Amino acid sequence: MITDLSRLRKNYKKRNVFNKIPDNPFYLFDDWFQNEILIQKKNNINQEVNAMSLSTIGKDGGPETRIVLLKEYSKNGFIFYTNYLSSKGISIKNFPKVCLSFFWNRTDRQIIIKGVTSKLKIKKSNEYFDKRPIENQLSSWSSRQSTFILNKDFLEKKYKKWSFFFKNKKITRPFYWGGYIVSPYKIEFWQGQPNRLHNRLVYQLKEDKIWIVKQLSP
Incomplete structure (x- = not known):
């Protein structure tokens, strides 16, 4: 089967440029992120602005993205938070360098982040777990993420089992579930532009903890 997608293209019309380039990329990230939140509120949109792709290196040496x-x-x-025993958790343990990517269609913006991942302190993971909805807490106990199951009914039964177990009790965080922090060493900002002459700005962290910023060809 051959499906020709050559006519599917978008003409980027925004002419946003990097007028003020901060020394630290986190200021630019925050500016873009908060802008996306404002746009959603203004247009009464409920999408996950904080959704990002996470790329790791799997057991077979190939990339895995979710x-x-x-x-x-x-x-x-x-x-971000996840199951430490999941495929991504195991991949991070074996090779802690990862890549994060955000894409926001309404503003034609993309951010790519390369960094080194490490586990959060237990206290931090506990604090976040306690803030989660009860249903989400129970799901963390019910699912051994990335393992094979017989069917969905098997999962539902485990959920009911843990619901009964924790009835009238505080739901504690499973030892295999918690947070990671990605400490970046490279962050690229991409802004779609007319005629495919996109704006690209890349920050690279040097050994002295100083960020070097350069513009790239599209």
Whole structure:
């Protein structure tokens, strides 16, 4: 089967440029991220602005990409939570360098982040787990992420089992579930432009913890 997609293209019309380039990429990230939130509120849109792709290196040496949710960011890095025993958790343990990517269609913007991943402190993971909805907490106990199951009914039964177990009790965080922080060493900002003359700005962290910024060809 051959499906020709050559006519599917978008003509980027926005002419946003990097008028003010901050020394630290986190300021630009925050500006873009908060702008996406404002656009959604203004247009009454409920999409996950914090959805990002997470790419890791799998057991076979090949790349693996999936969507996860950014839960916190600061100058220290980008935080997300997952099952430590999942395929991504194992991949991170074996090769902690990862790549994060955001794409926001309404503003024609993309951010690519390369960094080194490490586990959050237990206290931090506990604090976040306690804020999760009860249903999500129970799901963390019910699912051994990335393992084979017989069918969906098997999963539903485990959910009911843990619901009964924790009835009238505080749901504690499973030892195999928690947070990671990605400490970046390279961040690229991409802004779609007319005629495919896109704007690209890349920050590279040097050994002295100083960010070097350069513009790239589209």
